[in-house]
Structures are given as C-alpha cells and as structure tokens.
Amino acid sequence: xxxxxxxxxxxxxxxxxxxxxxxxxxxxxxxxxxxxxxxxxxxxxxxxxxxxxxxxxxxxxxxxxxxxxxxxxxxxxxxxxxxxxxxxxxxxxxxxxxxxxxxx
Amino acid sequence: xxxxxxxxxxxxxxxxxxxxxxxxxxxxxxxxxxxxxxxxxxxxxxxxxxxxxxxxxxxxxxxxxxxxxxxxxxxxxxxxxxxxxxxxxxxxxxxxxxxxxxxxxxxxxxxxxxxxxxxxxxxxxxxxxxxxxxxxxxxxxxxxxxxxxxxxxxxxxxxxxxxxxxxxxxxxxxxxxxxxxxxxxxxxxxxxxxxxxxxxxxxxxxxxxxxxxxxxxxxxxxxxxxxxxxxxxxxxxxxxxxxxxxxxxxxxxxxxxxxxxxxxxxxxxxxxxxxxxxxxxxxxxxxxxxxxxxxxxxxxxxxxxxxxxxxxxxxxxxxxxxxxxxxxxxxxxxxxxxxxxxxxxxxxxxxxxxxxxxxxxxxxxxxxxxxxxxxxxxxxxxxxxxxxxxxxxxxxxxxxxxxxxxxxxxxxxxxxxxxxxxxxxxxxxxxxxxxxxxxxxxxxxxxxxxxxxxxxxxxxxxxxxxxxxxxxxxxxxxxxxxxxxxxxxxxxxxxxxxxxxxxxxxxxxxxxxxxxxxxxxxxxxxxxxxxxxxxxxxxxxxxxxxxxxxxxxxxxxxxxxxxxxxx
Numbered sequence: 001x002x003x004x005x006x007x008x009x010x011x012x013x014x015x016x017x018x019x020x021x022x023x024x025x026x027x028x029x030x031x032x033x034x035x036x037x038x039x040x041x042x043x044x045x046x047x048x049x050x051x052x053x054x055x056x057x058x059x060x061x062x063x064x065x066x067x068x069x070x071x072x073x074x075x076x077x078x079x080x081x082x083x084x085x086x087x088x089x090x091x092x093x094x095x096x097x098x099x100x101x102x103x104x
Numbered sequence: 105x106x107x108x109x110x111x112x113x114x115x116x117x118x119x120x121x122x123x124x125x126x127x128x129x130x131x132x133x134x135x136x137x138x139x140x141x142x143x144x145x146x147x148x149x150x151x152x153x154x155x156x157x158x159x160x161x162x163x164x165x166x167x168x169x170x171x172x173x174x175x176x177x178x179x180x181x182x183x184x185x186x187x188x189x190x191x192x193x194x195x196x197x198x199x200x201x202x203x204x205x206x207x208x209x210x211x212x213x214x215x216x217x218x219x220x221x222x223x224x225x226x227x228x229x230x231x232x233x234x235x236x237x238x239x240x241x242x243x244x245x246x247x248x249x250x251x252x253x254x255x256x257x258x259x260x261x262x263x264x265x266x267x268x269x270x271x272x273x274x275x276x277x278x279x280x281x282x283x284x285x286x287x288x289x290x291x292x293x294x295x296x297x298x299x300x301x302x303x304x305x306x307x308x309x310x311x312x313x314x315x316x317x318x319x320x321x322x323x324x325x326x327x328x329x330x331x332x333x334x335x336x337x338x339x340x341x342x343x344x345x346x347x348x349x350x351x352x353x354x355x356x357x358x359x360x361x362x363x364x365x366x367x368x369x370x371x372x373x374x375x376x377x378x379x380x381x382x383x384x385x386x387x388x389x390x391x392x393x394x395x396x397x398x399x400x401x402x403x404x405x406x407x408x409x410x411x412x413x414x415x416x417x418x419x420x421x422x423x424x425x426x427x428x429x430x431x432x433x434x435x436x437x438x439x440x441x442x443x444x445x446x447x448x449x450x451x452x453x454x455x456x457x458x459x460x461x462x463x464x465x466x467x468x469x470x471x472x473x474x475x476x477x478x479x480x481x482x483x484x485x486x487x488x489x490x491x492x493x494x495x496x497x498x499x500x501x502x503x504x505x506x507x508x509x510x511x512x513x514x515x516x517x518x519x520x521x522x523x524x525x526x527x528x529x530x531x532x533x534x535x536x537x538x539x540x541x542x543x544x545x546x547x548x549x550x551x552x553x554x555x556x557x558x559x560x561x562x563x564x565x566x567x568x569x570x571x572x573x574x575x576x577x578x579x580x581x582x583x584x585x586x587x588x589x590x591x592x593x594x595x596x597x598x599x600x601x602x603x604x605x606x607x608x609x610x611x612x613x614x615x616x617x618x619x620x621x622x623x624x625x626x627x628x629x630x631x632x633x634x635x636x637x638x639x640x641x642x643x644x645x646x647x648x649x650x651x652x653x654x655x656x657x658x659x660x661x662x663x664x665x666x667x668x669x670x671x
Contacts, residue, residue, distance in 0.1 A: 017264045019627045025208060040153045040215040047218060047619040050626070053604070056211040056219060065209050101207040102605025103272040 020095040023053060024070045027089040029063050032082070042081050049077055053098070067098065131216075131590045132227070135474075136195030139165065139185065141591075144216070147171035148414060148585040151616060153215070158589065160185040167587055179420070179586040182476065184428035191449035191475040194503075198227035198472045198595055202277030205606045217593050217612045218619065228472055230281040230607060231597035232313075233273045235266065237300065238289040239625060242648040243317060245353055247377075250614075251289050254645045257629030261603050265628070266300055269601035270307040276607075278467040283311035285340060292320040292327060298334045305335035315340040315375075317354045318361030319648055322655075325364035332368040338402070339365055343374035345383040346393050346665065356655035359664035362400050371402040373576070379409045380425040387430060388437025388671060394575055395485055395670045403576030406430055410584040410614075420586060427479055427579045434577070438490075438671040442483065446494040447579065449475040455503035458510035459532075459559060463525055474592040480578040484546045490670055493574070496544035497551060505535045506559075529560045549573065583611040603628050 034042070039059040046055040051072030057064045064085070066074050070092065078085050093101075134141040140159035145167055147154055156169035158181055165182040182188045204224050213225030220226075239259045241251035252258055261269070273281035284304055291297060291314060304312050314331060318341045321328040328339075343358060345351040354361065365372050376383065376390055387406065394401040408425045431444040450473050457470040482493040493499070509528050516524050536552045545551060554566040583592060588611070596609035602624050613620045635644050655661055 017262065017268075036214075037153055037155075040218060041150075043215045044151055044153075044218045044619065047623075050623065053627075054206065054209050056206075056209040057215065058211070059214060067208050098208060099268070099603075099605040102205045103268065104203050104205065104207055104275060 018095045018099065020069060022070050022092055023067055023095050023098050024072070024074070025089075025091040025093065026066045026068075026074050026087060027063070028066075028078070028085040028087045029061075030057075030078075031062070031084045031086075034059065042083065045081055046077060052077065131594060132225075135591055135595070136192065136197075138192070139188070143167075144590040145169045145177075146217075146585050146588045146615070147174050148177060149174040151585070151618075153218075153590075156589070160188075167589060177586065180424055180426060181587050181589070182428055183426045184432070187428040187431070187444065188476070190445070191479065194449045194452040194454075195475050196451040196454035196472040199278065199467075199470070200224070201226050201229055203275065205272070213594075216590055217609075217616060220606065220608045220612045220620065222599070222607050222609075225594065226609070227595045228470070228597045229276055229279045230273060230599045231283065231469070231471055231473070232599075233281045233284045233607070234287050234315075234598065234600045234610065235269060235284060236288060236600065236621075236625070237261070237266075237286050237291040237294050237297070239629075240293050240644050241288060241290040242293060242319070242646060243290070243353060244647060252632075252644060255632050257626060257631055258635040258644050259625040259629040260294065260635075261628060263296065263299065263303065265603040267303060267307070268605075269603060270304060270309070272605060272607065273601055274307055279469050280308075282309060282469060283313070284309045285313040285315050287315040287340075290317060290320075292316050292331075298330050301331060301334035301336055309335075311338070312336045313338045313340050313373075317342050317357075318365075319354055319357045321364040322354075322357035322360035325360070325367060328361075328364035328368035328370055332370045337371060339370050339372045340375055340405075341372050342377075343390065343393075343404075344376045345386045346389045347386075350383040350386055356650060356652055356661070359658065359660045360655070362397055362664060363660050366400040370400075372400050373403040373405050374401060375405050375407060377407050377409055378425050378430050379423050380429075381422060384425055384430070384433055385437075387434045391434065391438065391442070391483075391575075391577060392668075392670050393665070395483075395490065396666045396668055397664060398485055398487070398575065401575070402571065403578060405576075405578040405580060408579070408581045410582045411586060412584065412614075415586075427476075427581050430579060431479065441490055441671050442481065442492055442577065443494075446481045446492045447479040447577075448481065448494075448499060450478040450480065451475050452499070452503055455506040455510075456559070459506040460562075462510035462513035463528070463560065464562075471597065472595065473597045474589075474595040476581075476589065477592055477596075478578060478580040480576065483575045483577060484549065484573055485575055485670070486546060486548075486573070489546075491544070491546050496541040496546070498539040498541075502535070502539045505532070505539075529556075532556065532559065546573070583615060585615055588615060 036059045039057045043055050043057045046052050052066055052068040054067040131143050140157050143156050143158055144153055145156035150173060152171055154169040154171055156167055158167050163185050164180060165185050165188045166178055167181045168178040170176045201222055205222050211219045211223055213219045213223035239252045301312060312335050314336050342353055343351060348355040374394055378384055391404055394404045408430055409423055411420060431447045434442050435444045450471050454470055454472045457468045461468050484491040513524055513528055533556060536555055540551050554570050557563040557566050593609050593611050596611060598610040599607045600613045601607055604624055608620050632644060
C-alpha cells in the first residue's frame with residue numbers, strides 16, 4: 001500500500017506535497033463492440049473508482065489507458081464492466097512525475 | 105407532451121446517426137448555429153453522455169435528450185429564444201489552447217466531459233482561475249453544497265501545492281493565466297492566506313480576487329487591509345438580497361464588511377445567487393443597493409441558480425431562472441432604465457481582442473466563452489442619475505467596426521507595416537465619434553479618448569477613471585446536470601486548478617464532482633481528527649454565531665441600507 005501518507009502520523013504532514021508515492025499506468029486494447037456513448041460511460045464508471053486517477057478509452061482505436069494507485073486491480077475493474085481486454089503495457093511512475101506530466 | 109419530445113429527440117438522433125458523427129467535433133462544429141442545434145448533454149440520473157438538441161419552443165429555448173434507461177429530459181435553457189438569437193450573433197471562434205494537462209492519457213477529449221483537463225480539444229484559455237484554499241466554512245447555509253460537514257476530511261492544499269498550481273496556470277498557452285480567485289469553503293479561515301496572496305502576486309497574477317462571505321472583514325477590518333496590501337484587488341462577496349430574509353448569510357455583517365473594504369480600498373463585486381420565488385423580486389433593489397454604496401461596490405454579478413444533485417422537475421420549475429428572465433426582471437424593477445437589450449453576451453468583447461491582436465500581432469487575453477454562459481452591461485452613475493452605457497454608445501456598431509477592421513489588417517498581412525495600423529487607428533477614431541451620442545454622454549467622461557488610449561496606445565491609465573464612474577452588472581449562469589451543454593463546457597474560461605496538475609472547467613468540476621472536485625480533494629484531504637490535532641487552536645467545525653442586535657443598531661448599518669431609490 002503506497003498510500004502511506006495518512007499512516008505516517010502527523011509529524012511533518014504539512015510539508016508533504018503528494019498524497020501517493022507511486023502510480024501504475026496500464027495500456028490495453030479491448031475487443032468489445034461499443035458505441036461512442038457506451039465508451040464514454042464506461043470511462044466514467046472507471047473514474048468513479050477512487051483507485052483510478054485518470055482514464056481514457058478511445059472509441060476509434062479500441063485502446064484504453066488507466067492511471068491509478070498501484071494497489072488497484074485494474075483487471076478486475078475492467079472485467080466488472082464487461083470489458084474483454086488484452087494488456088499491452090504496464091508502467092510505473094512516481095506520483096510526483098505524474099503531476100509534473102499533467103502540469104504543462 | 106412527452107410524446108412530442110420523444111419525436112423531436114428521435115429526429116435529431118436519426119440525423120446524428122446518419123452522419124455517424126457523435127463526437128466532439130459535432131459539438132464544436134455546431135457552435136454558433138441557429139436553433140435547433142446539436143450538442144451533447146448528460147443524463148441527470150446516471151451521468152451518461154447523450155446526444156442532445158437545443159431548440160426553441162413557444163419563444164423559449166430548451167435542451168432535450170433521451171437516456172436509454174431514464175427516459176427523456178427536456179429542460180429550460182434560456183427563457184427567451186429571441187434574446188438567445190441576439191446573443192448567438194456574437195458567437196466567436198475560439199483559438200484553442202496550446203497546452204494539455206492530461207499528458208499521461210494523451211486524450212483529445214473524445215469522451216468530454218470525462219477527459220478534463222484541459223485536453224487539446226478545449227477551446228479557450230483560462231480567463232479566471234479558481235483555487236479552492238479550504239473546504240472549511242464557519243457558516244452552514246442550507247443551500248450550500250461545498251463545505252466540510254462535521255467529520256468530513258479537510259482539504260487545504262499546502263503552500264507548495266498552491267505554488268505548483270500557480271506555475272501550472274502561468275505555463276498555459278497561448279495566454280498565461282492572469283486572473284485568479286481564491287475560494288472555498290471560506291478562504292479567510294486560512295491562517296496563511298496573506299502568504300498565499302503574496303505568492304500569487306510574486307508569480308505574476310495581476311488580478312487577484314477573494315471569494316468570501318465578508319463576515320471576517322466585518323469582525324476584523326484589519327484583515328481587509330492586510331489582504332489588500334498583500335495584493336488582492338477585488339472582493340467577490342456573497343449578497344443574495346437586501347433583507348435579512350433574502351440574505352440570511354451575511355445581511356447583518358455586510359455594512360461592516362463593506363466599510364472594511366472601503367477603508368482598505370478594495371473593490372467589491374456583489375454576487376447574488378438568483379432563485380425564482382426567493383429573491384428574483386429584489387434584483388432592482390440589489391442594483392440600487394450597489395449604487396448607494398457606489399464608492400466601494402464596483403459591480404454586481406448575478407448568478408442564476410444551478411441545481412446540485414437530483415431534483416424533481418416541479419421544484420426545478422419553481423426555482424429555475426435563466427439569464428434573459430433575470431435581465432427582464434431587472435428592466436421591470438428599475439423602471440425601464442436598465443433595459444434587457446442593454447445586456448450583451450460575454451464573447452461580444454472578443455471583437456476588442458481581435459482588433460488589438462491585429463494591431464499588435466500578438467496573442468491577447470480573449471473572452472470567447474459560449475454566448476449562453478453570461479452577459480453584462482455597464483452603468484454610469486454620477487451620484488444622481490443612472491445612465492447605462494448603451495444609452496449613449498452604439499455597442500453593436502462599434503464591435504462590428506472592430507471586427508471588420510481586424511479582418512482588414514490581417515488580410516493585408518502587414519502586421520509590421522506602420523501605415524496600415526495608422527490608417528485603421530484613424531478610422532477607429534472616426535468610427536468612435538459616430539458611435540458616441542455626445543448629447544447623452546455623461547459629463548466628465550471622454551469615452552472616445554479612453555477607447556483610443558486603450559485600443560491603440562495600450563495606455564490603461566484612463567480606464568481607472570472610467571471604472572470609478574461605472575458599475576458593472578453581470579450575469580453568469582453556471583450549468584447543472586439538467587441543462588448541461590457540452591458546447592458550453594468546451595468553451596469554458598473559468599477553470600479550477602487542482603493539485604494533481606489538472607485544470608478543470610467550472611461546470612465539469614462542480615457538475616461531475618464525483619470524478620473531479622470531490623475525488624481529488626478527498627485524495628489530498630486530511631482526516632478531520634488529524635486536521636484538528638494539527639490545528640489545536642480551533643476545531644474545523646467551528647461555526648460563527650451572530651449577534652443581530654449589535655449589528656442592527658450600528659450607525660453603519662443604517663447608512664449602508666440607505667433608503668434612497670436611484671430608479
């Protein structure tokens with residue numbers, strides 16, 4: 001569990017800049033035939049999970065990308081939504097890097 | 105009625121599927137089209153994105169869509185189709201943004217509004233950045249949705265996180281963010297507020313607003329001086345009506361709060377949330393109140409109510425009010441002095457940007473938001489008489505001239521050729537004299553000189569004098585899930601900076617809080633108990649207790665709620 005910031009006690013808390021230490025980025029393709037509305041709705045449902053920080057499903061290419069806490073079981077999250085997926089790439093980066101990448 | 109709506113929906117659904125074009129581009133391409141136009145909206149029940157139609161019926165504008173699970177939602181959008189058409193004529197092509205804040209997912213907004221942001225499909229840069237400094241509040245207003253209840257986690261970004269957000273906003277292209285509003289909760293509850301304001305100033309934000317109920321200024325006037333000294337220029341103050349009943353939040357503290365701002369030389373913009381049947385009968389009185397405190401109040405920005413969460417249609421119909429209705433009520437309640445057609449949609453000022461960009465050849469700060477989002481007008485006031493700007497200035501002809509002039513300069517492709525600019529500047533002077541009705545112009549106002557100074561010489565010194573004699577009257581209607589129009593959110597220019605590096609349009613942040621506002625704040629928040637231990641001097645749930653008698657009997661109270669009618 002990398003979401004340790006709340007577990008470390010109070011000392012020095014105010015100096016902590018990031019709530020998480022590391023994130024996992026998963027790229028995948030899916031085989032389901034989905035309309036654009038269904039694709040958007042599935043993305044929304046993925047985002048409702050507190051462990052998924054960012055998500056994007058691309059209707060035209062049937063590719064997806066999820067960014068989340070390393071403890072999140074993406075495979076079962078996607079399965080719950082009925083998506084048949086093939087994982088292409090799993091990467092890790094620090095949460096700090098993730099914020100840096102967003103901050104452009 | 106339901107049958108009729110279904111028919112309408114299916115017609116447009118068919119049209120959409122014929123073109124197989126249910127994507128962001130349909131939404132963008134239909135921007136500025138005559139009614140009916142196609143867009144996308146949300147199901148208020150399940151938040152599914154749905155094809156939608158904005159159309160006119162019986163002189164009003166509606167937005168309609170059909171959810172496969174929850175049926176048809178047909179909601180009032182603007183209460184006047186003719187006013188919507190007048191606003192539409194000012195629709196302005198946006199130039200997009202040169203940066204993306206979703207680099208990891210590399211998305212281009214095809215699943216808008218779940219792809220924020222900002223993604224590369226977003227149409228406009230940030231005109232005003234909002235930054236939540238805390239979710240604590242010392243009031244607990246029944247209608248407010250955004251403060252930590254007892255036991256809720258406390259979100260208060262650290263100075264380091266705040267600085268990161270500042271830098272992120274400043275990195276925006278093509279135009280760096282220049283205006284920021286600190287909001288909450290109640291931002292004055294933060295002990296390090298002054299430090300935050302100073303940091304914003306240091307990072308180059310020229311316009312800093314503080315969104316507050318003002319009570320802490322009333323109790324501690326030194327705080328107003330301190331925030332002014334640190335760099336705040338404008339106080340965005342809640343003010344829902346002129347009576348204690350219509351404005352339970354801060355009615356009794358407003359006189360002292362305004363006085364504190366007066367002493368601190370802070371400009372105040374009053375911000376009434378307008379709810380039909382609650383305070384829509386007081387719009388004229390609110391403007392009158394602003395005029396009676398004209399030395400400190402620089403504007404009134406009415407915000408027609410937007411509904412949070414699910415709400416039955418009967419209740420929505422009871423309380424819903426839209427921009428044209430609020431404008432009409434202002435006309436009625438000011439005895440016809442502030443006419444409805446004196447209000448102009450926000451993107452009308454894009455003509456000014458077009459002209460200045462053509463003259464200077466460089467990207468300028470632009471207000472090219474959706475024409476359905478807001479409207480504004482200006483009033484001149486000499487202490488006796490109210491004269492709305494459009495009464496003596498032909499706004500439409502002037503903007504039309506600026507657009508045409510900008511086109512001429514650009515078509516010559518002579519950005520650096522001095523003579524082109526000189527010729528167009530001379531034409532501007534001639535046009536301006538035609539647009540100003542010299543018989544009606546208020547004494548002491550040289551509007552022509554001021555506009556030439558600003559537009560040609562880029563000298564803003566005379567703008568201060570102009571602003572000292574005018575009162576801004578604005579309207580900003582934020583959306584809810586019932587009247588959600590993706591076309592508007594794509595063009596949004598009021599954005600929230602988040603500590604995870606993203607910048608989220610206002611109506612994505614607040615309408616879909618479960619994936620933006622609440623989710624990120626939860627991740628960055630401290631549990632209630634831990635916050636309490638860290639801040640042992642106070643409890644996060646500490647609430648303000650009012651002493652009505654004390655305030656009501658003060659001289660400043662009587663002076664502020666002066667019974668002088670300016671209309």
